[in-house]
Structure formats: C-alpha cells, structure tokens
Amino acid sequence: MEIHEHDVVIVGGGGAGLRAAIELGEAHPHLRVAVVSKVYPMRSHTVAAEGGSAAVIKPNDSLDHHAYDTVSGSDWLGDQDAIEAFVKEAPGEMIRMDHWGCPWSREPDGHVAVRPFGGMTIERTWYAADKSGFHMLHTLFQTALKFQATKWYHEWFATKLLVDEGRCQGITAIELLTGQVHAILAKAVILCTGGMGRLYPYTTNGAIKTADGMALSYRAGVALKDMEFVQYHPTGLPGSGILITEGARGDGGILVNKDGYRYLQDYGLGPPDPWPRLRAMELGPRDRLSQAFVHEDAKGRTIQTPFGTAVHLDLRHLGEAKINKKLPFVRELAKNYAGIDPVHDPIPVRPVVHYAMGGIDTDIHGATTVPGLFAAGECACISLNGANRLGSNSLTELLVFGRRAAAAAARFATEHPKLAKELLKKQAADEEGRIAAQFIRKQGGKERIATLRREMNLVMEESTGIYRDGKTLEPALPKIAALKERFRNVTLDDRTAPFNTELISAIELEFMLEVAEAAIHSAFQRKESRGSHQRTDFPKRDDQTFLKHSMAYRTDGAPRIGYKDVVITRWPPAERVYGK
C-alpha cells in the first residue's frame, strides 16, 4: 500500500475546502497541504447554488440585523456566539472574494449589488446573477491553483479516518483511476464533504451529496448534531428537484395556487401588499413557505403535474429584460427541464430537500471532539443555522468557517508534529482488506444498490419530511435498521479495479444508511416543533425541554441521542414573527 504524508489534509474540494486551502496557502505556506476530493473540485455542489451570499455591506444595514435575522430564522437553535462571529467576519470574506475576481453583479456606480432574500430584514445578499455558487466555486478553485505547493488528489474517495489514541491522523482513500486504497497521513484533517440531500428521493442536491464526511466522523466517535433539521427549499422543479433560486422571489416573483391566489397570506406571512416586502410573504423563511405548501396541498388548492402537485412561481411581471439580466439561469432551467419560459408562463414548483442544518458537531473554530479532526461547510454543524437556515447564509458560511477551520487545523498540526505511522499503516491495511472482502471479492449477496437506496429514500421521505409524527417515525426506526442489515447482503456487478463507480456508490450508500438512522432517531426523540422539524403530535416549540442540540452518538446498536445546550448571548428566545 502506498503511504502519503502531509501536514493538513482537506477532504472535499467545494467552497469550504477550497477556502481552507487558500487560507493555508496564504497564511501557512510552510505547511504541506493536500486536497482530497471524490470529484474534480469544480464539480462540487457549491457550483449549483444560485441566489447569492449574505454579508453586511450597505450603510443601511448592521451586523446586529444580520445576527438577529439568523437567530430568529434558526428558531433560536443557532448558537449565538457562532452567529456573532459569522456576521462579523462575513463582509471581509466577501470582499476577499471580490479581490480574487468573483464576478459580483454591480450597481451603476461600480459597487457590488445586493438583492433581498427570505427572512432577511435588509437586502444583503451579494450575487453574481443567478449563478453565485458557480462563480464563487470557480473563483475559489482558480485562486487556490495559485498555491503551487498544494497537492491535489482529484477523484480520490475517502473511506475512513485513521484515528490512533483518540487523535485523527489521516484517512484512507480509494484512488478512482487505479482502484487502489492509499493511506494519506496528516497531522490534521478537515472534512468539507458537503451535505446529505441524496438521502431523499427529491432533492436539489447533486449525486455526490451522500453524507460522506458525516458518516466518517460519526464512525470515529464524533456526535452528529441536530440531524433532524432538514431544509426543504420551497421552489424546486417537480420530479427532477432542480433548484429555482429564492433570488427569483427576492427580485419580485410571487407564489400562487391553482386559483392564482397568493396563498402565503393565509399562513402568517401576509398581508400580500405592498410587494416586494422584506421578511414577509414570498420573502418569509424557507421552513414556513414549505410548510404552507403542505397545507395548501391538503386543501386541494395546488396544481396537478405529471410529477405530483405544485404551485406556481410567477415571474412574468418582472419582464424579459429583468429576467435575462438577473435570472438567466432560472430561465434556462425552466425552459430545459420544465418546458416553460418564465417570461410567458409561471413555473410549477414544489418543496424539495435542499440542505442539512445538522452535521458533524464542531465548535466555532471547526474543531470536533476528536483532536486533529475539523469540519466546515454543510457537513458541519457549528451551529450557525439551528432549526432553519436562511437562504444565502450557507455560501458565506463556507468562507467564514472554511477559513476558521484552516486556521485551527494549522495550529493543531504545528503543535502535534508526531504521527503513529506504523499503527496507522496497519489500520489502513485493515481498511483495504475490509473493502476487498466486503465488496470486490465478496461471494453471494443479492441486494442491488439502487433498490436499497430507493427504499432508504422512501423511508426518509415518509418519516422525516416537512411534517413528522410519532406514528410514522416509530416504524421508521426498525425499517432503517433492517435496510442496514440488508446492506450486508449487497452485491456488485463490477469487480474490476479502475474507476469502479459502483464500488463508490456502495460505500456512499453505507454512509447514507448510517446517517439516515441518526436523523430518524434524532427526529423521533425531539418531541416538539421548531423550524424545519414540525411534529404534528407535538405542534408547539418547547424551550423548557428542547432549547438544546440533539447529539447522535454511534453505538453497536441504535444511535444514542443526547442533548447539548444552545449558546444564547444577546437574543433570548422569542416568537418568530414574519409578515406584518
């Protein structure tokens, strides 16, 4: 087996991973840095973010406004120390993006332009038309290429964290090109592997978002925090789940039911006019909008499409010029994938899974409870987003916490130079053996990956959708355990070494099943309603018992769920108020 050695290894080449790589290249050029990613970095799912990235920049705005919006948006589950650090560092990070060449859309005077976004009191979302994530990712990747010493492991898939005496000291990874398992040793590891949208059948997320880093750290003993909080984006295309940005509503788009009625006014988000209006109607938070859809659907006021019911996102009144200028990608997507030109017709949309608020438990420096292991981006839960993330906070989160995790990892790597190399090599060899025995050389087995994945998707949708209750969550517990059991009987068509994507899919599914179980158990145990976690059997928020983070710990059996206090600094729990 080949052994590689670095000071800091970043797993994942999306926004957070690349921001971390740049920080290490700029501030710690003496460290040997590697980026290990299962896809070429520019394929990472940051690429698909559309609407923009939030940071206070305009004179009418303030850090406190941004903090309060985020706290109330999180239904008070976000940690306020993390939120305060976030809003304070956000503007600098966004200015750096400008200095690195991000093509932000501009005001006529040359300053960056901002657009309104859901749940925000003041418009503060920087954007690059409606391809903000694409431009940020490519800007970060191209800027990261400047640091010639960085070692890139393109298309290497991490399978395990190497942990000795409680300290993370590297990973094992499959090199897709050859199929070989390698040990990549490191004094510090940063996980930036993204979210878990592919646990669900309908998601805006690309195929690669399979909860890898969450599962890796969970297996290494780190708790998965707040896993029951899953964001449904209110405007995905029915069937494909393709994202239609919230920016479309920020720029004036409206949501109407089959009668052309702006139904959000019936769900505590009105009155409808004047429009557009911040923190109201279509610019309410995502959890409330997705929940309103469910009620509207139950009343039979949605539209039938070949792919289930939908409502209409109407942009026609914006006019062709504005749509082309600010929402060209939305127009392209709607034309290609819904056969609709939004200049002339409303777009059918429905809520689809978009984002995991929960993830790897970290502190505000990205450090986990396993020394040497750090995490940032969607795979991590700091917690910035609490029970509901506000649109356009996640791109900024990649920057602020990607940089923070890099700084903390650099410090740790410098202070802990020694690696237990022989023991790590042994662990890596064991992992190589496990993969061969469990998949490549395995005899028998009859379960197809696609079948198990489909069943997992259905269990997740049934039990942990927009609304949940004990009656559907309880039976989901044995169902997901049974799927894990059946996974042991999985079989692969493909047993060859080079570029075995079926093997990667199998390991991804194994990761997802573990994380799915943690999410279902966390949802079952949280007997209250907060943000994106709405229990019809416990419809009220219960701060007495549940103003706490859920902490799912891996055991040999079912996950153990514990709780950790939320950090409250300046904003005591209060009612979330929108509309007005």
Next chain:
Amino acid sequence: MANKTSQPTIRLEILRYDPEKDSAPRYQSYEVPFQEEWVVLDAINHIKDQIDGTLTHRWSCRMGVCGSCGMMVNGVAKLGCSAFLRDYYPNPIRVEPLAHFPIIRDLVVQLDGFMAKLQSVQPWIIRKEEKPVEQGEYLQSPAQHARYKDFSMCINCLLCYAACPVTELEPHFLGPAAIALAQRYNLDSRDEGREIRQETVSSHIGIWQCTLVGECSVVCPKHVDPAGAIQQAKLASTMDWYKELLWPWGGKR
C-alpha cells in the same frame, strides 16, 4: 412490468472499454424505457442502476452546471444532462466518451492534461499590489463587468476540446477553455496580469495554433464563445507586436 410490451423503448449504443479486460473499445447496446422528460444521462443512470452496474460514467448536478457529464451523443459533444431522448427517438443513440481525450474506462476520460493547461494560464487575479480588505471591494462598472462576463461562464465541461480539430492533432494546444479563461482574467478591470499570462497564451502551444474553425463556440453549452476569446487574444497579441516594433520600449508607459 405488466405493461412491458406497451412501454416504448429506445436503444442506446454505448462505447465500452475496460482497460483490464478489453484490448480495444467495443459497443454495447441497451434497450431502455423511453420517457418524454428523460435526458441521455437519465437513460445511462437507468442502465447503471437496473441493468448493468459495470457501465462507468461521471455525473453529479444533472442541471448543466457542474460540467461532469460531457460525452459524444451521435458524434456531437454534449452534456448528457441536456441531451433529451425525445430529440433522437425513435432512432437509436450512440454514446461515446468525449473525443480527443484518452479513455480511462467506458465514458470516463483522462482530464489531467486539461487541468495542467488550466493552471498554466494562471487563472487568478494578478496584481502588483494587493488591496487591503479594509478598503472594501474594487469598483467595477457594469460596462467593465460586461467585458469579461461571458468568458467567466465556462463550466470546464470540455465539449470544446472534443469539438476542436486542433486538439486532435496537437494535444499540447492550450485549447479553447483555457485560453478563454486567460482572456477572462485579462479583461477583468481588477487584474494586471495579462503580460504574465501572455508568455503562455501566445507561445507555440497557445492562440496561434487555432485555425479558426469555431466549432468550440458552436458546442459550448454556456455560450462562452471561446473562439471569440481566442480572436480577441490574437488581436491583442498582434497589437503588442506592433507596439514593440514601433516603440522599442514596448508600448508601455
């Protein structure tokens, strides 16, 4: 399953190559359900999931922005996620890996060469002096923004390399996407690095290799117009040459 006979199908003939088993590429046919809303990528995923797990391809976003699923569809470079079955039905569809790249396996091609080219044009903002963050963003008028915007839309899907006759004959040619990206930074009002990039861009592997066929711009799914970028770069480079001829100090202030 019950209405198997009534379900229309479409045939995909896919190039297969497993370096461990095959001495040369071969074609394999698959019959898949024809669905009005399916793209070629959906059909390939159906095969991978239900029929043959050994079929190997790259994909992720399925919305035309990650750039993973470039392939030849009936001989034309396309994104698999943007090529609809209905545009070919009822005829069979031939699917091959992107032309002009070495095949790793089936539809997966080697990208190392492209990645090296990308890095070689130094696609990042180059400045003599960095602006401190405290001084805020650079001012950039909408007109200045518009100068480079189109060239910043490249998703690195490499369809342009598969369409370019020069990349077939001259594998070292920087190629359309890399040159367009260099030009994207050259035209950015925040950048001062054109002369540095010029060493690579106007070298023997750079813009002068281009024979102006323009196929790159035809296949580009994001309307980047790399051919236009190359033309602009040629013109700018020629201007440099004349300036040097006329003014020995190189036309620089």
